[in-house]
Amino acid sequence: DIQMTQSPSSLSASVGDRVTITCRASQSIRSYLNWYQQKPGKAPKHLIYAASSLQSGVPSRFSGSGSGTDFTLTISSLQPEDFATYYCQQSYSTPRTFGQGTKVEIK
């Protein structure tokens, strides 16, 4: 199975900050990397697919990059509604493993 490791596990940031979350795969997954946002008590929301393509309706302050084993999710200017937990997921092979999540909290 492919293991997905996110860092950091949590971070504190202020509104307007630039935030970067990294995700590393245990083997190459080419660009089969997706990002999701989850708020407490809610279902995950799809943000980015194929490492860098923005899902329709997702604000342009979100961006993704990377290929192979190393990926990043960047929020260019953190907004109040962005405080949530973010998960990466590989869709290269089954099982479709998720990272452990990164909780973005208010500083």
Next chain:
Amino acid sequence: EVQLVESGGGLVQPGGSLRLSCAASGFTFSDYSMNWVRQAPGKGLEWVSYISSSSTTIYYADSVKGRFTISRDNAKSSLYLQMNSLRAEDTAVYYCAREHPGPRAFDYWGQGTLVTVSS
């Protein structure tokens, strides 16, 4: 508007069974592969099972293989998860999720249904 609505969760004793359903609307259900994903209380997301659009390909996580069965009825636009021999560690919110072809991302999710396995 794409909608996925899960139902069937509840409290069940260890060793018991439960059948979850996911009703889909707003898209041509028979065109899409579907997945079940679960989330234990306070924990991260765990993929559970996959079924292709025509049910020809099915996968399970090792943690549920042999106990859970995924199925679908394209005529009813519905996805199912039959869960047998339930254990305390199966306690979680269960989500159904549509899989986008190509990148295979889970582009739409239901609101989830809570399964609690406890005596």
